[in-house]
Amino acid sequence: MTRRLLAVTLVCVLVLASAPLPVAAHLNHVTAGTQQTPDGTVIVESSFASNDGYLTVQRDDGGEPGEVVGVTSIRSQRYRVDVGVTIDESAWAKWETQPVHIVLRRDDGDGEFDPDEDPVVESFGSAATERLTVAKGPRAVVTASETLRPDAGGTVTVRRATLPETGNLVVQNATTGRTLGTTALDAGTHESVTLAVNATARADARVLLTDDAAGESPMLAGERPIETNVTIAAPPVTDESATPTPPLVTTPSGTATETATDTPRPTETTGSQPGFGLLAGVVAAALLFLGAGRR
Numbered sequence: 358m359t360r361r362l363l364a365v366t367l368v369c370v371l372v373l374a375s376a377p378l379p380v381a382a383h384l385n386h387v388t389a390g391t392q393q394t395p396d397g398t399v400i401v402e403s404s405f406a407s408n409d410g411y412l413t414v415q416r417d418d419g420g421e422p423g424e425v426v427g428v429t430s431i432r433s434q435r436y437r438v439d440v441g442v443t444i445d446e447s448a449w450a451k452w453e454t455q456p457v458h459i460v461l462r463r464d465d466g467d468g469e470f471d472p473d474e475d476p477v478v479e480s481f482g483s484a485a486t487e488r489l490t491v492a493k494g495p496r497a498v499v500t501a502s503e504t505l506r507p508d509a510g511g512t513v514t515v516r517r518a519t520l521p522e523t524g525n526l527v528v529q530n531a532t533t534g535r536t537l538g539t540t541a542l543d544a545g546t547h548e549s550v551t552l553a554v555n556a557t558a559r560a561d562a563r564v565l566l567t568d569d570a571a572g573e574s575p576m577l578a579g580e581r582p583i584e585t586n587v588t589i590a591a592p593p594v595t596d597e598s599a600t601p602t603p604p605l606v607t608t609p610s611g612t613a614t615e616t617a618t619d620t621p622r623p624t625e626t627t628g629s630q631p632g633f634g635l636l637a638g639v640v641a642a643a644l645l646f647l648g649a650g651r652r
Contacts, residue, residue: 385480387412387461390585391490392498393521393578397449399427399491401440401459402500402585406478409433410463411470412442414491422458422486425472430464439500439517444491454492454579461485492578495521496546499585501564507592511553513538519546520566520576527572528554531561531586536572559591 387404394400399414414427426448431437442459444452461478465471478485496519505513505528518526520542527539538554556562565584568574575582 385461385478385485387459387485387487388503388585389459389487389489390499391578391581391583393492393494393496393583394498395494395496397427397444397446397452397493398441399444399457399459400498400500401437401442401487403436403438403503404431404440404461405436406431406433406461406463408463408478410461410478411475412440413460413462413470413472414442414444415458415460417456417458417488420488422460422477422484426457428470430470449493452491452493454490456488456490459487459489490578490581494578497521497566497576497578497583499526499564499566499583501585501587504588504590505554505562505564506590507554507556509593511555511592512551513554513589515550515552515564517546517548518542518550518566520544524576525567525570525572526550526552526564527567527570527575528552528562528564528587528589529572531563537562537589539567539570539572541570554589556589556592560589562587562589 385405385407388402389400390402392400401412404412409430409432411428411430413422413425415422416424416426418424427442427444429440429442431440462470462475463478465474465476467474499515499518501515501517505515507513513528515526515528522544523542524544525539525541526547528537529535530537537556538552540550540552542550563582563584563586565572565582566576568576575584577583
């Protein structure tokens with residue numbers, strides 16, 4: 358009886374450990390960078406919510422989220438990128454460059470947003486929020502994956518960059534301020550922009566829009582650079598015969614394209630799931646253990 362109970366417990370534990378859990382792939386969070394917008398639509402770089410809820414734009418009140426001036430609903434268990442949240446017309450009509458908070462909130466179950474009833478989502482004991490500056494003007498924003506992974510040639514891909522005029526997309530070390538890579542871009546919206554980075558180890562970095570290739574004259578929203586924060590992963594290990602890292606300054610990527618639309622469409626993805634083979638192997642091992650106990 359003891360062996361039977363142990364085997365059943367083993368099966369349950371291992372099956373649960375191998376079951377697809379989206380939260381394991383993505384924790385509750387929201388990210389967004391300082392930007393300039395012509396119509397009050399703020400681009401939220403990425404978000405994930407374990408429950409149905411809302412993304413809100415809230416004024417800054419002494420460093421904390423204050424008045425709600427924009428809201429959009431989101432579905433649970435979806436990792437979304439480049440989501441637009443529009444500031445209310447009445448607030449936008451009198452808008453001055455200012456800090457705001459993007460706040461992730463959980464729906465209380467009635468399907469209608471109420472700032473007093475729909476609580477702020479927490480992640481690791483802290484509120485899931487992001488503080489950034491929003492300015493009124495031609496669209497200027499950059500979005501990227503939270504981690505940029507160089508390929509064997511030292512090239513990374515930035516998801517989207519919108520510039521109101523010709524400029525540069527620059528990657529800098531967030532600690533030292535050293536420019537790691539740059540590429541020139543024409544005015545407009547560019548997707549999947551590739552550029553070479555001179556990085557030898559994992560590092561915190563920022564991706565920003567600048568007027569110059571050296572990254573010394575950033576485009577600003579008020580007094581803040583238009584940028585986003587990322588992590589540069591360590592480049593893959595190669596042998597000595599591998600191709601050397603490309604030069605620091607590169608020309609615009611051939612994959613960068615200008616689009617006619619101003620506001621990006623949100624994208625939803627779900628986490629990967631374990632294969633049936635792994636689950637079957639776990640169950641088979643437990644059953645063998647149970648059979649041995651009967652003999």
